[in-house]
Amino acid sequence: MTTSRTWTASVSGVVALSLLAGCGGNDGQSQTPGAAAGAGNTSKPLEIKMFAGLYNEVPDMKNAFWTEWQKRTNSKLDIEWVPDGDLNTKLDLLLASADLPEVLAAPSAVRPTLLNAVRSGAFWDLTPFLGDLSEYPNLKNNLAKDALKYLTVDGKIYAVPRSRSRIDPGIKIRKDWLDKLSIPVPKTLDEYAAALKKIVESDPDGNGKKDTLGLIGNEIIVKDADPSFAAGFGALDPTYNAEGGMIESRLTPQYSDAVAFYKKLFDDGILSKEFAVMKKTQAEELYKTGRAASYGRSVWWDNEWETAIKKVQPDAQILNLHLKGPKGDAIELQTGVSGGYYISKKVPEAKVKELLKYFDQTASNELTDLAYYGIEGIHYKLVDGQKVLNDQGIKEVNTTSKGAGVLAYSKWGKVESASGSKAYNDAKKKEVEIFDEVGKVNPFNYTVSNTWNSTWPKYENEWKANVTKAIVGQITLDEYKAYVDKINNTPEMKKAYKEFTESYKSFTGK
Incomplete structure (x- = not known):
């Protein structure tokens, strides 16, 4: 009989890999x-x-x-x-x-x-x-x-x-709220931050309270949209250290600039305070119920989410933004x-x-x-x-x-919603068609390093904790950058970055 099962048990901690080669046979x-x-x-x-x-x-x-x-x-x-x-x-x-x-x-x-x-x-x-x-x-x-x-x-x-x-993730904003508050569609990351600040300080849903969330974060900053924001700061561009090693995108100086941007959003009450611990299902539910102005997920969710929001806010309209950052377009391609x-x-x-x-x-x-x-x-x-x-x-x-x-x-x-009309999908494709031209693929979606694989797990949880601390102000940005520099200057990381360079050259020919 055809079956399906789910795993629901909660698991914490780091799991050590103890896999035996071969894995036996099957008769x-x-x-x-x-x-x-x-x-x-x-x-x-x-x-x-x-x-x-x-x-x-x-x-x-x-x-x-x-x-x-x-x-x-x-x-x-x-x-x-x-x-x-x-x-x-x-x-x-x-x-x-x-x-x-x-x-x-x-x-x-x-x-x-x-x-x-x-x-x-x-x-x-x-x-x-x-x-x-x-x-x-x-x-x-x-x-x-x-x-x-x-x-x-x-x-x-x-x-x-x-x-x-x-074309997959989009940085979304409530277009109907922009119109209601006479805010022009943001074209840059700075304009985006300013628009969200005005929204959270207003009452766009008309409930008599100023309780609207700006950008929903989840599972370390903003999960699916994080690479798009990072792209705007140049973090998806190949970046090399003094030895010619390609630095992993999250440990580049450009990504530290993105962390500084997130900190400003947090300080201004725009980035949700629970960003580091919120689950994706919780974040999605907040957006679907009209509680927040911005979120980052696949474009094809828009019609389904608009339909859900319209049950409580009939004029709801979601727009995926083409934002420019100081060092590029804030768009990640798959x-x-x-x-x-x-x-x-x-x-x-x-x-x-x-x-x-x-x-x-x-x-x-x-x-x-x-x-x-x-x-x-x-x-x-x-x-x-x-x-x-x-x-x-x-x-x-x-x-x-x-x-x-x-x-x-x-x-x-x-991009296309299977539940959307032809007119809706045609408009949505036009909305994001430029993404395929100006967006960037993260090179670490396809480059590999054996040394990185064995070394990064030692630092990953600590790095995530320090990102959170930097954003909420528990450590300064300079302290965060010093921490990243310390990691980058270890012999293991320098070796890993050399391996990334060779992997990148092998894949691209560049």
Whole structure:
């Protein structure tokens, strides 16, 4: 029977990686590959045990969407759904346990614990299976540029991608509140800060109180939007130390400038006081209930969130800002690959080939369309040529429904709302189309360093604590910068930065 499970236990502390190479064998019989599905197909479904992220409510794997997905792929999915806010912690625990499922859907290909597991022999090297991709036409033709290159470790491909659009996060603001208070749309980070200050000092929701939040922070500053703000200060630009080592973006002088910006927002009552401890689900709920002016998440949430806010504030309108900082546009682009699907070495070789055929099928335009819109007449209807989700579609076809397959690359995949009208989506695409031209990809989304992976965990929690202390004023900015300089000047970090330089050169040719 198809099943889904979630992990909900709270975990704290640092988990040490104690993964044994090889991870044992599996004598199970291989199943018919999902790609063999079709009318009249009587082959046994391909059973897949998978670990994947949960971004909505726990799905009913017997609902119309998942029934159709499994029918078309001739698969039987047993998925361990892990809530987004706990995903990295649970991922680290899973890797440390060495008790891996057949397929692990990882949201990042450069997480140190994952890279350590790869090098320890936990996952199959897919390079010889994929070859020239002639047996996998969808993986060959439907992925973002360099998609498989982003999933290489030491020159070998260890995963197939979770395809996502380059345009993804946006720094959002309540456009209706700007209009109500006669505030021009901000064009710079300074104008943005000034606009939010005026909003929090006013009563934009008309409840008779000045209790509106400015920028919602969560999980160390502003989570998804942090790289966008950092880009405005130049922190995503390759930055080198005196020895020619490429400094990790969060430890650059430019990022320290971004910390100073956050401190000003905090001092002015703009950045939410709970920014360091607030969970993503809490932050999202605050925004959806009209409590805050600004937040940073994927553009495609806008229509759903506007609809929610309009229940209490009928004129709600969300705008994604194109802001310029002192050293660049405050826009982060994705690589087109949001982590990947890794196959455990416990899986027998014959089944690896079947899993790859399944993933190739999920990269087809047909399966991608299903993942974004579901089934016509059940999940959506056509309105002016636009597929618009109905209530059942909104419930069943969402971020989580895209978590069991590669999908074809879609430029507007994280912009268009499946529940929005054609006019709404056309306007939203026009709103953010320049992002693809002026935004920047963080080079540390694809460069790797073995030394960094073993060294950074020793400092990460302390660094996060010092960022928080600097923003709330428990230490001065000069003390924070001195702390960063101390880290950067350790022999281990200098070695790591040299390795980043070589990795960057190898990937880009620059």
